[in-house]
Amino acid sequence: MTHVIKRTLYVGLGxxxxxxxxxxxxxxxxxxxxxxxxxxxxxxxTDRGQYDKYLLSKKSPTGRVVLEAHEQxxxxxxxxxxxxxxxxxxxDWIPDQNVQYLTSMTLGAGQVRTNGRFALTVNYHxxxxxxxxxxxxxxxxxxxxxxxxxxxxxxDIEIAL
Numbered sequence: 001m002t003h004v005i006k007r008t009l010y011v012g013l014g015x016x017x018x019x020x021x022x023x024x025x026x027x028x029x030x031x032x033x034x035x036x037x038x039x040x041x042x043x044x045x046t047d048r049g050q051y052d053k054y055l056l057s058k059k060s061p062t063g064r065v066v067l068e069a070h071e072q073x074x075x076x077x078x079x080x081x082x083x084x085x086x087x088x089x090x091x092d093w094i095p096d097q098n099v100q101y102l103t104s105m106t107l108g109a110g111q112v113r114t115n116g117r118f119a120l121t122v123n124y125h126x127x128x129x130x131x132x133x134x135x136x137x138x139x140x141x142x143x144x145x146x147x148x149x150x151x152x153x154x155x156d157i158e159i160a161l
Contacts, residue, residue, distance in 0.1 A: 004150045007038040007138050007157040009131075014109070014116055017161075018043045018050045018067070026055045026065040033059050037141040038151045040134045041071040044127065046119045047108035048074055073130045075123040077105040080115075083122060094118065 012021030021043050028035045035041075043051065051072050054064040077083070080102040084091055094102075094114045101112045109115035120127065138157055 002147060002150050003032065003036065004152050005036045005038055006152045007141075007155070009040045009042060009134055009138055009157060009159045011131075011159060011161050012041070012043045012045075013161065014045055015047065015050055018045055018053065021067065022053060022055050022065060025067070026057050029057050029059050029065050032148075036149045037146065038138055038149065040138045041067060042073060042130065042134050043067045043071060044073045044075055044120075045108075046075055046077065046105040046116065048076070048106065049108075070134075073123075073127065075105075075119045075127065077119050077122050080105060080118060080122075084118075091118070091121070 010021055010024050012018045021041055025035060025041055028039065045051070051067055051074070054066040056063060057065045084094070084099065084102050094117075098112060098114045101110055101115060102118065103110070105115055105119050109119060135157055139155060141151070
């Protein structure tokens with residue numbers, strides 16, 4: 001039986017987004033035994049530890065559902081105060097009371113929403129390049145040799161955040 005699936009990129013941002021991404025990927029694995037080739041995942045976080053997380057699945061060949069290296073984009077910031085002091089006039093959206101929380105973002109954003117936005121801003125070009133790359137992979141995935149999958153009509157790719 002052929003499953004018709006819309007080309008989709010699922011993006012998880014931050015700890016909660018990463019957990020939602022893993023759960024979504026697990027649903028595909030538990031339902032189909034694999035992730036369809038026209039579906040992609042991209043986890044974006046300031047905490048490298050988020051990429052070590054996994055969910056158990058009896059349908060996965062390894063018994064675990066993880067985000068593979070090509071599905072990850074760490075947006076770490078080592079010295080945010082240096083960047084802030086140099087670019088303060090362009091970062092006026094950060095409230096004065098939050099500037100003190102701009103510390104190293106390699107183990108998370110410290111539950112400070114503006115830190116996450118700061119990391120996104122600093123890593124903007126890397127994010128754009130990674131998204132383009134993943135969209136290219138999803139858009140060009142060949143399904144002719146796999147009778148299980150067929151992409152829905154059109155080349156449009158839905159992005160789910």
